[in-house]
Amino acid sequence: MPRLDIVDLKAAYGSLTVLDGITVSVGSGKVLGLIGPSGSGKSTILRVLVGLLKPAAGRVLLDDVEVRYSNAGDVKRVRDQLAIVFQQYNLFQNMNVLDNVTIAPVKIRGRSRGEVEQDARELLAKVGLADKLKSYPDELSGGQQQRVAIARALALKPEILLLDEITAALDPELVSEVLDTIRVLASEGMTMLIVSHEMGFIREVSSKVAFMADGKVVEMGAPAQIFDAPSEERTRDFVSKILRH
Amino acid sequence: MSYTLQYGQIWPYLPFLLDGALLSLQIAFLAFCGGLFIGTLGAAGKTFGGPIVKRLINVYVVFLTNTPQLVQIYFLYFALPDVGILLSSYVAVLIGMTLNAGAYLTEIQRAGFESVRQTEMEAAETLGFSRAQQIRYVIMPHVARVLFPPLSNHYILMTLGTSMAAIFGVEELTGRAFNVNAETFRSIEVFSVTALMYIVITVAATAILAVIGRVLLRARMRII
Amino acid sequence: MLDRLIEEAPQFFSYYNVIFLGKAMLATIGLSAVGCLTGIIAGLALALVRLPTGVLWWPAKVIAVLFTELFRRIPFLVTLMLVFFAFQLTGLDLSLFVVACIAVFFIATAFLSEIIRAGFEAVHRNQWDAAAAMNFSLLETVRYVVLPQAWRIILPPAFGFFVLFIKDTALASQIGVVELTYAGRVLNNKGFSAALVFGTMLVLYFAISYPLARLGVRLEARLAKARHR
Numbered sequence: 001m002p003r004l005d006i007v008d009l010k011a012a013y014g015s016l017t018v019l020d021g022i023t024v025s026v027g028s029g030k031v032l033g034l035i036g037p038s039g040s041g042k043s044t045i046l047r048v049l050v051g052l053l054k055p056a057a058g059r060v061l062l063d064d065v066e067v068r069y070s071n072a073g074d075v076k077r078v079r080d081q082l083a084i085v086f087q088q089y090n091l092f093q094n095m096n097v098l099d100n101v102t103i104a105p106v107k108i109r110g111r112s113r114g115e116v117e118q119d120a121r122e123l124l125a126k127v128g129l130a131d132k133l134k135s136y137p138d139e140l141s142g143g144q145q146q147r148v149a150i151a152r153a154l155a156l157k158p159e160i161l162l163l164d165e166i167t168a169a170l171d172p173e174l175v176s177e178v179l180d181t182i183r184v185l186a187s188e189g190m191t192m193l194i195v196s197h198e199m200g201f202i203r204e205v206s207s208k209v210a211f212m213a214d215g216k217v218v219e220m221g222a223p224a225q226i227f228d229a230p231s232e233e234r235t236r237d238f239v240s241k242i243l244r245h
Numbered sequence: 246m247s248y249t250l251q252y253g254q255i256w257p258y259l260p261f262l263l264d265g266a267l268l269s270l271q272i273a274f275l276a277f278c279g280g281l282f283i284g285t286l287g288a289a290g291k292t293f294g295g296p297i298v299k300r301l302i303n304v305y306v307v308f309l310t311n312t313p314q315l316v317q318i319y320f321l322y323f324a325l326p327d328v329g330i331l332l333s334s335y336v337a338v339l340i341g342m343t344l345n346a347g348a349y350l351t352e353i354q355r356a357g358f359e360s361v362r363q364t365e366m367e368a369a370e371t372l373g374f375s376r377a378q379q380i381r382y383v384i385m386p387h388v389a390r391v392l393f394p395p396l397s398n399h400y401i402l403m404t405l406g407t408s409m410a411a412i413f414g415v416e417e418l419t420g421r422a423f424n425v426n427a428e429t430f431r432s433i434e435v436f437s438v439t440a441l442m443y444i445v446i447t448v449a450a451t452a453i454l455a456v457i458g459r460v461l462l463r464a465r466m467r468i469i
Numbered sequence: 470m471l472d473r474l475i476e477e478a479p480q481f482f483s484y485y486n487v488i489f490l491g492k493a494m495l496a497t498i499g500l501s502a503v504g505c506l507t508g509i510i511a512g513l514a515l516a517l518v519r520l521p522t523g524v525l526w527w528p529a530k531v532i533a534v535l536f537t538e539l540f541r542r543i544p545f546l547v548t549l550m551l552v553f554f555a556f557q558l559t560g561l562d563l564s565l566f567v568v569a570c571i572a573v574f575f576i577a578t579a580f581l582s583e584i585i586r587a588g589f590e591a592v593h594r595n596q597w598d599a600a601a602a603m604n605f606s607l608l609e610t611v612r613y614v615v616l617p618q619a620w621r622i623i624l625p626p627a628f629g630f631f632v633l634f635i636k637d638t639a640l641a642s643q644i645g646v647v648e649l650t651y652a653g654r655v656l657n658n659k660g661f662s663a664a665l666v667f668g669t670m671l672v673l674y675f676a677i678s679y680p681l682a683r684l685g686v687r688l689e690a691r692l693a694k695a696r697h698r
Contacts, residue, residue, distance in 0.1 A: 079604040090599035091666040096618035103613060104603040156603065248558045311641035311678040312671045316650055320671060327473075340472040348497035406542035412643060421548055432554035440543040440551060 002028050002063060002159035002191045004049075011041075011048050017169070018044045020215035021058070026160070026208070029189040033196065033206030033223070037238060040212040042195040043087070046162045049193075050084045052074040063159075080109075083158035088163040089145040091137040091152070097124065098133040101152045110157075114154065123151040127181050143174030150181055160191045162217035167198055199242050203227050211235045248433075255434050258425045265421035265440055273404040273418060276339055280346025280403075281396070292358045298462050302351065309348035315409055324411060334413035342406065349399060357392040390462045397454040397466070401447050408443070418442060426452030474665050481661050481669075493652035494673060496549050496566065500638040500648060504573025505581070506667060509575070512581030516589060520528060520607050532581070540579035548572050553644045569627040569641040573634065580630050588623035589615055625689035632681045 004026050011019040026032040034042040043096045049052045049060065051069055060067045062081060068074045091100050101120040105111045124130055127147035137145055148167055153161060163182065167175045179201050186192065186205040194204050202209060203223040210220040211230070219232045227243075231235045290298045321332060334341065340362070350462035358369065361384050371382040411420035422439040424431050451468075458464035515533040533634065540548070552572040556563055592615045602608040642651035653670040657663055 026633060052598055052601060079602060084602050086595060086599065088595050090595040092614050094600070094614065104605070107613060108609065110605050147640055306672075307679065308675060311636075311682060312674045313636035313650065315639040316653070316667055316670045316674060319650075319653070320663070320667040323657065324667055327662060346552075405544040406508050409640070411546065412640075419544065422547070422550075425552075428676070433551065433558065436547055436550045436554065440547050440697045443544055443547065444539055444542045 003061075004082075004160055004191075004193070005059075005064075006045070006049075007061070007063040007203075009045070009060065010056045011044055012056050015055075018215050019055075019058075022212075022215070022217055022219065024065065024121070024210050024217060025191055026191060028189055030200060031186050031190075031192045031194060031205050032194040032205040033194050033209040034212060035196070035199065035202055035226075035238075036212035036218075038156060040213040042146055042166050044113055046081065046084055046164045046195060049162060050082055052184075081159045081167055082162055083153035083156045083160075084162040084164060085146070085149050085166050086155050087168050089137070089142070089149045091145055091148055093137055095150050096134050096136050097129065097140075100137070100148055104152070111186040120151070120155055121237075123154050124148070126184070127172065128152050128177070141174060142170045143177045146170065146174075146178045147181055150245055152183075154185075160193065161185065163194045163196070165195050165197065167196065194234045197242075199227070199239075211238065213238070250434055251431060252434050252438070253395050254429050254431050255425060255438060258421075258429070260351055261437075262418060262421050262425065262439065262442065265416055265418040266446060268415070268419040269404065269407045269410075269419075270446070272339060272407045272410060272415075273400065274343065276407075277344035277400050277403055279339075279343035280350045281313075282314050283343070283347025283348025286356055287347060288344050288354035291351065291355045306348045306351050308350070314341060314345045314406065315412065317345060318409070318413065320388050324427075334410075335415050338407075338410040338415055341410075342403065346399070346403060350396070352396045352400060354392060358389050361387055369436055370397045387464075393454075393462050393464045396465050397458065399452070401450055401456065404447055404450060407445060473662055477661055477665055478631045478674065479664055481656070483490075486656065489655075490649070490652055490673065491648045492645060494677065496646065496648040496659055497650075498677060499647070500566070500569055500641060501631055501635040503570045504577045505627070505634065507570075507574050507575025509579040509583045509585075512583075512585050515575075515578065515582035517587040517611065518585075518607070519586065520589070520611070527588055537579045540575050541583070543574055543576075545572070545637050546555055546643065549640060549644055555665075565644055565646045567640075569638070569646045571646060573638065577630070577634065581627055584626045584630065585619075585623055587626075588619035591622045591687060592618050621692040625685060625692060626682075626689060628685045632678055632685055635678055635681070639674075650669060 006022055006024050007136065009019055009022040010017070018039075020041075022041070022045060024034075024045075025031060033047065033158060034245040038041055038058065043108075044053065047067070048055050050198055060078075062078055067078045075129075092103070095103060098117070098120055102113070102116045105119075106113050110214070119134070121130065124133060127145055129144060129151070132140065132144065132148075137148070140148065150166075157169065159192055167178050175198065182192075182201075184192070192205075194202065194206065206223050208220065209223050209226040210217050211226055211232070212218065213234055219226060219230060219235045225231075226235060229241055230239055261286045272380075287302050316338055321341050322334060322337040325332060328358070356371055374382065403407045405420070407417055408419035410417050414420065418439060422435050426435045429435065455468040457468040458466045459468075495505065516532045518529045521530075539568050549572045552575070553565075553568055558572075559636050576583060596614050596618065597610060598599075600614050605613065638648060639650040641648055642654065645651065649654075649670055657666045
């Protein structure tokens with residue numbers, strides 16, 4: 001049963017501290033929503049989790065086993081169990097949609113191509129792109145690219161899915177098609193960590209919401225608590241500003 | 246084989262080599278200045294000239310950039326005497342390098358001229374600048390900033406290119422290295438020290454040019 | 470002077486001389502081609518060595534950086550002499566052509582590794598991140614993701630370097646490699662006028678270099694236009 005615990009996590013870009021003691025956790029089948037102003041460190045948590053940024057201090061436990069990010073084997077294990085979807089999709093520009101989805105399972109995990117392709121076709125159908133298998137990323141809209149990126153992450157059969165502001169780079173009319181895909185995943189019991197500015201969506205799919213500012217978790221609780229009855233001044237400020245929009 | 250490196254033997258020749266390095270710097274500087282002059286005329290001709298002028302400049306650039314500098318200098322040095330023009334080896338090398346540089350610098354500067362975008366010109370016009378003011382305040386600074394890095398780069402390449410003069414008996418750094426080698430037979434030592442000198446010269450020149458470019462022109466250049 | 474050229478021309482373009490010049494031209498192209506083809510492999514290796522961040526890679530990285538930075542700052546003539554004399558000491562019986570190829574190889578490796586590195590850097594950071602997050606090793610990332618995108622950026626300047634170096638190989642005549650410039654000097658020594666000999670050499674170099682340079686320009690335009698980068 002997937003479970004992720006982050007304890008007192010600290011990280012910095014050079015001399016700039018971006019995570020200043022983060023403690024959150026997400027249990028099996030649950031969805032943790034991370035909200036907060038830009039630069040609060042939400043995305044950095046996800047980058048640390050998949051080993052793109054080395055943490056300065058603190059602990060990460062995956063299924064109650066500590067992940068040592070200085071250890072190559074541990075990083076490999078955590079990358080096998082977590083999959084991330086990026087704000088800018090980060091699809092491989094040199095590969096068509098099908099190859100984007102199948103490359104890692106086939107070439108990196110060594111699974112059989114036939115089986116993986118079968119999975120990939122199903123996943124791409126699920127995100128509504130069954131007819132785009134041979135298209136290249138630069139032939140797709142942002143929303144389509146992002147759905148490919150979601151399919152690519154799911155093809156890795158991750159225990160936990162990390163979503164890093166996946167609608168932030170999209171034109172407004174394309175946001176819903178991507179969010180609908182995530183709603184389906186949530187209803188199927190996918191364990192997820194979602195960083196987003198889409199407050200309505202966060203409120204709807206999250207089991208728990210953490211409000212972050214300046215590299216710290218200011219307040220954490222059920223969506224209703226955070227959005228309707230925040231106890232911290234900063235949370236109230238942020239939520240009222242956002243909801244007034 | 247048992248060869249022991251004996252740098253001690255060429256140590257006394259160090260001032261002799263350094264003196265040659267000065268001549269290398271001189272050749273590179275003179276040829277670059279001459280080339281810059283030709284290149285400026287060439288680029289201006291290619292940008293503003295008539296079709297025949299453009300054609301002629303093009304022939305010059307294409308021919309000189311597609312043939313070896315060494316053979317160009319051979320031609321000047323060995324063939325011109327047939328028509329009564331006798332050049333000393335130093336002058337032949339200098340003319341050859343200047344003409345060669347002129348061709349490359351024409352191309353570099355033309356690209357720089359072209360990079361002055363029409364919009365900047367228009368912006369300057371709407372601001373009410375006169376033609377002279379446009380050139381003085383808009384075009385010149387922009388062109389200088391764009392051109393300085395590739396020109397510096399070519400200058401460094403030319404500094405290395407001066408070693409070719411040794412083939413004609415000019416006693417610049419490589420020429421003197423040949424001499425020291427003939428006297429001492431410590432080939433590896435002589436040429437490795439020579440190589441090191443070129444490295445020091447070009448590293449220093451790169452750094453100096455980058456500092457000048459950054460301070461005076463705010464050009465983006467790597468110092469090291 | 471023109472009369473003399475016309476007078477000499479039939480003798481100069483004798484069957485034997487034409488064959489001699491043809492072979493010399495092949496040597497000229499071969500020197501640059503062999504040096505650059507081997508150089509691109511070594512250059513790739515040097516560019517790869519500079520990618521990992523681990524402390525253990527530091528020595529290799531330092532060597533790679535020094536190699537690329539230093540060999541781009543030594544005149545080809547001096548490198549030629551160093552390689553030439555170094556092989557004389559080893560007593561290995563290598564042909565002068567091979568010795569010159571090795572000198573070209575050193576310089577080409579340095580320049581091409583820099584070109585390849587710039588190509589790697591042109592591939593967006595997010596491509597590297599995505600691959601890393603999916604457990605691609607650095608080599609796998611380069612093989613499946615980076616090189617397939619970067620080769621369009623690498624190829625034009627790499628080809629440009631090859632064409633540029635064809636002219637620089639004229640210096641190999643100085644250690645006695647029978648390439649075009651050396652052939653010219655031989656014919657000049659045989660008594661043909663310098664204007665005819667070196668004029669012909671210039672034309673022959675031009676005949677090699679110009680079409681290749683044009684090809685390079687077309688290649689660059691074509692790759693720049695191509696999609697899926």
